[in-house]
Amino acid sequence: MPSDRSNRILSPTLSALVRVAKPEIPAAVEYFGMKVAPYLSLMEEGVAATAEDDDATEKAYQFCNQHGYPILVKGKKQGAAVAHSWLEVSAAMTMRWASELTE
Numbered sequence: 073m074p075s076d077r078s079n080r081i082l083s084p085t086l087s088a089l090v091r092v093a094k095p096e097i098p099a100a101v102e103y104f105g106m107k108v109a110p111y112l113s114l115m116e117e118g119v120a121a122t123a124e125d126d127d128a129t130e131k132a133y134q135f136c137n138q139h140g141y142p143i144l145v146k147g148k149k150q151g152a153a154v155a156h157s158w159l160e161v162s163a164a165m166t167m168r169w170a171s172e173l174t175e
Contacts, residue, residue: 110139115148129162136161 091099095113100106112135114128136143136158145164146152153164 110135129165132161132165133158 091097091102095111096108097106101108112131114125114131141156143155143161144152145155145161153160153167155161155164
């Protein structure tokens, strides 16, 4: 007799996933009193900006000037680079986004 395995899958609830969603991680703030560092998302409706996107580049440049260095440049899916100057931020954005566009 075939069994219904769908009722045996262990996974977190949607509300639990929302509480640990990056970059804000509400559960870390609520339970551990951690502060979320300033961040800038260059995603629009789930689509990452391209390195050639002048608007995204300007936003990133302004963010760097406002918050200083080092800056952590995170890719859409994985990987991150620490940048200590605008040149490093720009290079990291180009490398991260170019690799993710080819996936």
